[in-house]
Amino acid sequence: MSDNRPVILVTGADLAPQAMALLNGCELVFAGASPTEDDVVALCGRHDPAGIIVRYSKVGEAAMLAAPSLKVISKHGSGVDTIDQAAARARGIKVVAAVGANAAAVAEHAMALLLACAKSVVTLNARMHSGHWDKATHQSVELDGRTVGVIGLGAIGLRFARMADAMGMRVLGVDPFAQSVPGHVQRVDLDTVWREADAISLHCPLTPENTRLLNRSTLARCKRGVLIVNTARGGLIDELDLLDALNSGQVAHAGLDSFCKEPMTAPHPFHGHPRLTLSPHVGGVSAEAYVKMGVAAARNALAVLHAERGESATL
Structure with missing residues (x-):
């Protein structure tokens, strides 16, 4: 990290502007439109994020090992099967999802x-x-x-x-x-x-x-x-x-x-x-859901990070 702002890795190329606004106190790193699991591991090793917002790709144990500061993995959606939840639990990393947003x-x-x-x-x-x-x-x-x-x-x-x-x-x-x-x-x-x-x-x-x-x-x-x-x-x-x-x-x-x-x-x-x-797994893809999922994922990640620091978040 270049300053004291927590790093949030987004396993995608973008987030809704409303989500970006919520995360303006964080340093955002985007993995690109189609990141592989190896890409995510490499970015974790390079940036040591405090949080990951998962849009695409899997987040497994290797990514968690590469990011010792990692506190939260927030899913941009409702399904968390692409996240190794057992590995996260073993390391005290919270896994949260944007339930109902899409x-x-x-x-x-x-x-x-x-x-x-x-x-x-x-x-x-x-x-x-x-x-x-x-x-x-x-x-x-x-x-x-x-x-x-x-x-x-x-x-x-x-x-x-x-x-x-x-x-x-x-x-x-x-x-x-x-x-x-x-x-x-x-x-x-x-x-x-x-x-x-x-x-x-x-x-x-x-x-x-x-x-x-x-x-x-x-x-x-x-x-x-x-x-x-x-x-x-x-x-x-x-x-x-x-x-x-x-x-x-x-x-x-x-x-x-x-x-x-x-x-x-x-x-x-x-x-x-x-x-x-x-259809190519686009059920949750709409302009409205994009905003709802991004905002929920950002809020969920920030809530965990604020709690870790003993702060109350106003989101």
């Missing part, structure tokens, strides 16, 4: 994917642009009266559930950690979702316990022709098992915004599949 954006994207799956929007658009008129052969799925299983009832899952209810869908919800759920969500177990849901939308964090939650066995227990939406984490789905289920018709269509490996490698078995609608 809830509206992600829930809306999940609903957009569900509608795209049910109404074949992407396929019809491509056919129209190629000069076809498929009115006589097209059939869509009417979601009114159908059952949707929402796995994960945090801010995003509950917002999605509210939209599904407003559309006339029966909403089943699964979340062992949710303290309470609204009346339009029927709380059930996973077996009930597999058995009764016409569509399933994933909104839970990725943990060792739920990795590959949707796999050959669980997909086989679902209704034939189920719709699958994932705007959470790619590791929740066994991608090859999903592909088999799509090819067999067990899954009618899937809308995916998250993948086991990101960026998705090319060529990929998903590429060109007629019953897959894909």
Whole structure:
């Protein structure tokens, strides 16, 4: 550090101006648009940050070892699976997240994917642009009266559930950690979702316990022709098992915004599949969410740093 200001490393190229204003008492170091984990480690060794705001890349034990002054790792978003939380706990480093900051954006994207799956929007658009008129052969799925299983009832899952209810869908919800759920969500177990849901939308964090939650066995227990939406984490789905289920018709269509490996490698078995609608993990990307996540990440980081110094923060 060149002065007494704490260094904050941002694993990205930018932050919202509102977040930058909150951090004006800090020295900011930006890692660039697509930093690798090695880039983050090198920058930690060079700048010894007191805090890291995580936008892209992973932050593992090596980065923490390279930054002895590190006190807080603040996620620019809600999912902290890209941060080695065990290593952070062992070193007394606080891991905080901007919970709920991108809830509206992600829930809306999940609903957009569900509608795209049910109404074949992407396929019809491509056919129209190629000069076809498929009115006589097209059939869509009417979601009114159908059952949707929402796995994960945090801010995003509950917002999605509210939209599904407003559309006339029966909403089943699964979340062992949710303290309470609204009346339009029927709380059930996973077996009930597999058995009764016409569509399933994933909104839970990725943990060792739920990795590959949707796999050959669980997909086989679902209704034939189920719709699958994932705007959470790619590791929740066994991608090859999903592909088999799509090819067999067990899954009618899937809308995916998250993948086991990101960026998705090319060529990929998903590429060109007629019953897959894909987006590049942009569910939380909106102008509004960018500001909300940046401000929350900055506030969370500053709160920890102020507490470490025995100060009360006015943010």
